[in-house]
Amino acid sequence: MPGLARYRALRKRTPGASILRALEYEMVEGMNLAGRILDFGGGQGASYVPLLPDGIELLSVNIDRQYNPTHILEVGAPLPFEESSMDGAICFNVLEHIYDTRFVLDEIFRVLKPGATLHISVPFIFRVHGHPDDYSRHTTSWWRETLARTGFAQAVIEPLAWGKATSAQMIGGNGLWPALTTWKNVLRDIAMARIRSKNRDRITGRYGNSVAAVAPGWWIEATKGEAA
Numbered sequence: 001m002p003g004l005a006r007y008r009a010l011r012k013r014t015p016g017a018s019i020l021r022a023l024e025y026e027m028v029e030g031m032n033l034a035g036r037i038l039d040f041g042g043g044q045g046a047s048y049v050p051l052l053p054d055g056i057e058l059l060s061v062n063i064d065r066q067y068n069p070t071h072i073l074e075v076g077a078p079l080p081f082e083e084s085s086m087d088g089a090i091c092f093n094v095l096e097h098i099y100d101t102r103f104v105l106d107e108i109f110r111v112l113k114p115g116a117t118l119h120i121s122v123p124f125i126f127r128v129h130g131h132p133d134d135y136s137r138h139t140t141s142w143w144r145e146t147l148a149r150t151g152f153a154q155a156v157i158e159p160l161a162w163g164k165a166t167s168a169q170m171i172g173g174n175g176l177w178p179a180l181t182t183w184k185n186v187l188r189d190i191a192m193a194r195i196r197s198k199n200r201d202r203i204t205g206r207y208g209n210s211v212a213a214v215a216p217g218w219w220i221e222a223t224k225g226e227a228a
Contacts (some may be wrong), residue, residue: 001193003192013025019162023219024217028051031119032053033087033088036056036085037090038060038108039061039089040079040094042067042226043060044062044069045066045068052108056170061073063075077102086111088116089108089112089116089118090119092120096122097131100147102149102150106150115224115226116224116226117223118222119219119220120221121220122218123158124139124217125137125214126168127170140157144157153224153226156220158219159217159218159219163211164210164211165186165189
């Protein structure tokens with residue numbers, strides 16, 4: 001649920017970041033990871049790495065050496081890991097830049113152990129940004145269907161959204177006074193959530209659905225089924 005204390009915590013964790021990145025890193029910090037973890041599209045130079053739990057073995061693949069991955073991977077190449085060798089996987093702000101998303105999901109599924117979870121963040125209502133290209137913005141229906149076809153037994157999808165006003169600001173820009181515009185929209189979203197949602201822990205109901213419909217991004221957790 002949007003609130004002043006939560007917003008201050010978001011900004012302390014990620015000063016200067018967009019509301020989408022701040023909400024994403026809030027989720028990253030709350031992940032339960034242990035063991036051997038695949039970081040698809042990341043590396044030790046990624047800004048979220050300090051938020052990951054201590055004690056994990058992070059094995060990363062990337063096309064870009066500047067992120068200091070453990071493995072450089074060409075686009076379209078299979079992952080250099082054995083089947084069912086990973087205790088979990090993360091993939092943040094990457095899949096929109098890959099044309100053949102299904103191939104990547106198939107490869108991640110292959111290397112995950114049964115019962116392991118893949119954590120994904122992707123943009124939805126967000127500007128086009130090439131790295132080097134930008135191919136897709138998928139709905140929750142697309143993600144559920146594609147993850148199911150890939151073989152994942154369960155998928156939970158959460159909107160990365162603070163409220164409709166801050167989402168609109170991400171599309172329309174900050175205006176002449178960015179700080180003032182941001183505070184105005186943050187407070188408006190807090191007020192609307194308090195008025196329109198009966199649940200005090202999260203935005204729900206028709207208003208919650210309307211916020212999710214214009215979410216800047218999605219947080220997705222997909223779990224590989226246990227072996228039969």
